[in-house]
Amino acid sequence: MSYILIAEDEEFLARAVKDNLEVEGYEVQVAENGEEAVKLVQKRVPDLILLDLLMPKKDGFYVLEELKNNPEWKLIPVVVFSNLGDDTNLKKAISMGANDYFVKAQHPIEEVIDKVKEYTRTNRPAGQGQDLQKKN
Amino acid sequence: MNGKKNNPIKFFVFTIASILLIEFVILTVLGRWTNATKFWEDLISELFLAAAVSPVLYFFFLRPLAKEINERKEAVERLHESGKELNEAQRLGRIGNWNWDIATDTISWFEEYYRIFGLDPAQRPPKYEEHLKAYTPESAARLDAAVKINTQSGKPYELDLEIANPKGSARWITARSETKRDIQGKIIGLRGTAQDITERKRAETEREQFFKFFQLSTDIMVIADPLGCFKKVNPTALRILGYSESELLSKPFIDFVHPDDQQPTKDEMARQMKVGASLDFKNRYMCKGGTVLWLSWRANYDKKDGITYATARDITKERQAAEINEKLATVVRYTDDGVISMDIKGIVTSWNKGAEIISGYDEKEAIGKNISELTVPQGKTEDLEVSKNTIARVSKGERIENYERQIMKKNGNVVDVNMTVSPITEESGKITGISVIARDITKAKEIERAKNDFLVLASHQMRTPLSGTRWMIETLKRGIFGKLEGKQKEYIDEIYKTNNRMIDLVSGMMSMLTLESGAAFKAKEKIAISKFSDDIISVAGALAESKKIILKDKLKGRDDAYIYSDFQAVKNILECFVSNAINYSSSGKEIEFGEKEESGEAIFFVKDHGIGIPEEEKKHIFERFFRGYRAKAVKPGGTGLGLSLALLIADKIGAKISFESQEGKGSTFYLRLPKENV
Numbered sequence: 031m032s033y034i035l036i037a038e039d040e041e042f043l044a045r046a047v048k049d050n051l052e053v054e055g056y057e058v059q060v061a062e063n064g065e066e067a068v069k070l071v072q073k074r075v076p077d078l079i080l081l082d083l084l085m086p087k088k089d090g091f092y093v094l095e096e097l098k099n100n101p102e103w104k105l106i107p108v109v110v111f112s113n114l115g116d117d118t119n120l121k122k123a124i125s126m127g128a129n130d131y132f133v134k135a136q137h138p139i140e141e142v143i144d145k146v147k148e149y150t151r152t153n154r155p156a157g158q159g160q161d162l163q164k165k166n
Numbered sequence: 167m168n169g170k171k172n173n174p175i176k177f178f179v180f181t182i183a184s185i186l187l188i189e190f191v192i193l194t195v196l197g198r199w200t201n202a203t204k205f206w207e208d209l210i211s212e213l214f215l216a217a218a219v220s221p222v223l224y225f226f227f228l229r230p231l232a233k234e235i236n237e238r239k240e241a242v243e244r245l246h247e248s249g250k251e252l253n254e255a256q257r258l259g260r261i262g263n264w265n266w267d268i269a270t271d272t273i274s275w276f277e278e279y280y281r282i283f284g285l286d287p288a289q290r291p292p293k294y295e296e297h298l299k300a301y302t303p304e305s306a307a308r309l310d311a312a313v314k315i316n317t318q319s320g321k322p323y324e325l326d327l328e329i330a331n332p333k334g335s336a337r338w339i340t341a342r343s344e345t346k347r348d349i350q351g352k353i354i355g356l357r358g359t360a361q362d363i364t365e366r367k368r369a370e371t372e373r374e375q376f377f378k379f380f381q382l383s384t385d386i387m388v389i390a391d392p393l394g395c396f397k398k399v400n401p402t403a404l405r406i407l408g409y410s411e412s413e414l415l416s417k418p419f420i421d422f423v424h425p426d427d428q429q430p431t432k433d434e435m436a437r438q439m440k441v442g443a444s445l446d447f448k449n450r451y452m453c454k455g456g457t458v459l460w461l462s463w464r465a466n467y468d469k470k471d472g473i474t475y476a477t478a479r480d481i482t483k484e485r486q487a488a489e490i491n492e493k494l495a496t497v498v499r500y501t502d503d504g505v506i507s508m509d510i511k512g513i514v515t516s517w518n519k520g521a522e523i524i525s526g527y528d529e530k531e532a533i534g535k536n537i538s539e540l541t542v543p544q545g546k547t548e549d550l551e552v553s554k555n556t557i558a559r560v561s562k563g564e565r566i567e568n569y570e571r572q573i574m575k576k577n578g579n580v581v582d583v584n585m586t587v588s589p590i591t592e593e594s595g596k597i598t599g600i601s602v603i604a605r606d607i608t609k610a611k612e613i614e615r616a617k618n619d620f621l622v623l624a625s626h627q628m629r630t631p632l633s634g635t636r637w638m639i640e641t642l643k644r645g646i647f648g649k650l651e652g653k654q655k656e657y658i659d660e661i662y663k664t665n666n667r668m669i670d671l672v673s674g675m676m677s678m679l680t681l682e683s684g685a686a687f688k689a690k691e692k693i694a695i696s697k698f699s700d701d702i703i704s705v706a707g708a709l710a711e712s713k714k715i716i717l718k719d720k721l722k723g724r725d726d727a728y729i730y731s732d733f734q735a736v737k738n739i740l741e742c743f744v745s746n747a748i749n750y751s752s753s754g755k756e757i758e759f760g761e762k763e764e765s766g767e768a769i770f771f772v773k774d775h776g777i778g779i780p781e782e783e784k785k786h787i788f789e790r791f792f793r794g795y796r797a798k799a800v801k802p803g804g805t806g807l808g809l810s811l812a813l814l815i816a817d818k819i820g821a822k823i824s825f826e827s828q829e830g831k832g833s834t835f836y837l838r839l840p841k842e843n844v
Contacts, residue, residue, distance in 0.1 A: 040630055046637040053646040113629060135629055135669055139637040140644075 032150040033057045035076035037067035039085040064088030082111040094126040107149045181220030260362035267355040302328045320345045338367040385477045392472030394418040408454030424450035438467045460485045504604035510561040512537045524606045526576030541573035582611035625676045632669045667803040674807030681814045695724035706744045714753045720760025735819045742812040743772035743835045749801045751776035768839040775832035788813045
């Protein structure tokens with residue numbers, strides 16, 4: 031079972047994603063800020079991180095930075111959540127190692143789930159599986 | 167009779183001596199000399215006889231005879247003298263005379279008469295018909311008529327006639343006639359005179375001309391006496407002042423002057439009497455009927471006879487215009503708005519205080535400089551282009567209102583100004599300059615920006631919960647918490663649609679706000695037309711497929727053609743057109759989109775066979791939040807912002823949107839990019 035980490039400060043957004051993923055059989059944890067997210071990664075390396083860029087108390091960029099600097103975490107696939115108009119932030123995120131992005135308001139939740147499935151496809155076994163698939 | 171006094175004595179002596187001599191001769195002849203005593207006796211008695219006879223002879227015969235001879239001589243001399251005098255008189259007075267006898271048809275001319283007609287007095291006078299030719303046709307006709315009347319009725323004439331003078335100026339004579347009658351009263355002839363009046367006529371004509379001048383002049387012309395009354399006024403004076411001549415002459419003219427100007431006028435007159443002339447003195451006159459007129463005077467004072475000759479002009483209108491100009495100038499001077507005038511190239515020709523306050527440059531620094539170079543912030547070449555462009559447009563006659571721009575003050579600060587830029591035309595219609603009225607709206611703009619920022623932030627904040635609710639509703643719809651039945655499904659579906667509408671509205675608002683703040687769509691890059699094909703398909707493909715609508719992509723493969731514009735802008739507009747086309751077409755219909763070139767313009771088109779736009783709605787479709795009634799029926803969740811946004815974007819990039827549509831048949835929307843974008 032794949033383990034997904036959601037870093038998102040909007041509770042109901044995170045919940046919606048979590049509920050849908052759990053129904054699909056994923057294990058999901060939610061961090062409300064960057065600091066918490068890193069702590070959770072330290073506790074258990076996820077198979078995919080859904081990362082909101084704008085969070086209080088250390089944002090998504092902080093997380094990306096931490097991930098980059100850790101050899102163990104470098105290869106965790108990261109899909110970044112953004113709001114419309116965050117183009118500059120997106121570019122920055124991608125340059126910092128994010129694999130893909132989602133403009134929240136533009137896509138139904140279906141597509142989020144599909145995207146998660148895509149990045150975790152070769153990752154049926156739970157735990158340490160690192161998906162090297164890079165999608166643009 | 168000189169010397170005649172001596173004559174009697176001479177005569178006596180002569181008489182006596184002659185008688186004695188005769189006696190002596192007779193006696194000698196008769197031989198009566200017998201003796202000497204008898205001789206001497208006879209002699210003495212003869213002497214006494216002679217002495218007695220001679221006075222008698224003298225007084226009764228010789229003297230009267232001599233007198234008569236003298237008188238005759240004197241008479242002839244006198245006649246001669248008077249003849250000479252007459253000639254002299256005639257020559258002096260330029261009068262010639264003639265005499266005509268009807269019976270014999272002889273005409274005599276006398277010296278001066280010849281001279282008047284430039285003929286030789288030694289010659290015979292010309293015949294009457296010949297003589298008529300000397301006059302101008304008009305004068306000849308008059309003379310002929312008068313002569314005929316005179317000969318028939320005896321009515322003499324007196325005419326001024328003009329002698330034709332081919333060599334030079336006209337010569338004039340006064341011709342007078344007199345009728346000659348016999349004892350019975352029958353007309354036997356005419357006599358007459360002709361007086362050369364050329365000089366007089368010339369003087370008269372000149373005088374007439376000057377008088378005409380006085381009469382016809384459109385300036386007031388007056389003559390005033392030393393007492394300060396008008397002596398003579400010309401018709402223009404009467405017309406302008408409104409009084410009759412008698413009214414104007416009845417009082418001192420100062421009475422007609424406005425009370426406030428009376429003292430200055432009196433002072434001016436006093437000054438004039440010393441100096442002799444006054445030039446350009448202005449005062450107000452009270453005209454008949456109460457109007458007050460401003461007059462500008464030029465007067466000359468003749469010291470010798472104390473007469474003033476003056477002309478005046480009504481300058482009331484000019485003064486009013488000057489007053490208005492002065493008022494306007496004051497307004498311009500004291501307003502906080504910048505009032506600037508320039509020539510058609512943008513060189514500043516006038517600069518008011520307001521402009522100084524706004525820009526920091528004073529009059530001296532601004533006049534003569536190019537407005538664009540003066541005010542465009544350093545380095546903003548694009549703004550410089552826009553500024554120069556604007557000036558070019560206005561110099562061709564366009565008027566631009568609400569032109570907002572940032573300008574750089576002298577101290578380097580940037581301020582926002584709102585300007586109205588208009589062409590200055592003269593009466594002929596030629597554009598001679600440009601005027602700018604500028605208002606500093608920095609504060610207002612700041613408020614506007616703050617509002618805008620707030621709205622952007624608010625919209626942004628709204629998005630997040632809306633996205634959240636969307637995902638939550640979708641999660642419900644997915645049925646992971648249990649399948650939705652009947653009313654549950656219905657309600658959830660409605661909630662979903664409404665939520666989406668709100669998301670769209672917020673998106674639309676955000677886009678509008680971004681556009682209005684002016685930041686977006688400034689990029690200019692070379693874009694292959696085919697690029698838009700990929701984009702549209704990626705955005706609209708799925709939607710089209712779901713509605714089973716066929717997209718005919720004519721942009722695909724167009725690598726040959728390029729446009730030079732902002733990619734996002736053109737993309738957004740085309741996406742708007744295509745999504746509208748899809749939304750408002752029913753299943754199975756076809757939508758075609760492509761680009762063609764026409765007179766140097768790149769024209770994108772999106773053609774559908776959908777619901778079309780009713781006539782009465784056509785003028786509203788670009789209005790914010792407007793939804794056509796059919797459109798609403800087909801897509802109730804629309805925001806009504808799509809086309810207004812597209813229009814805003816098009817404006818920003820200098821493109822034009824147009825459309826053709828028929829209700830029930832379909833619509834075609836066009837996006838035209840101007841030449842420089844191609």
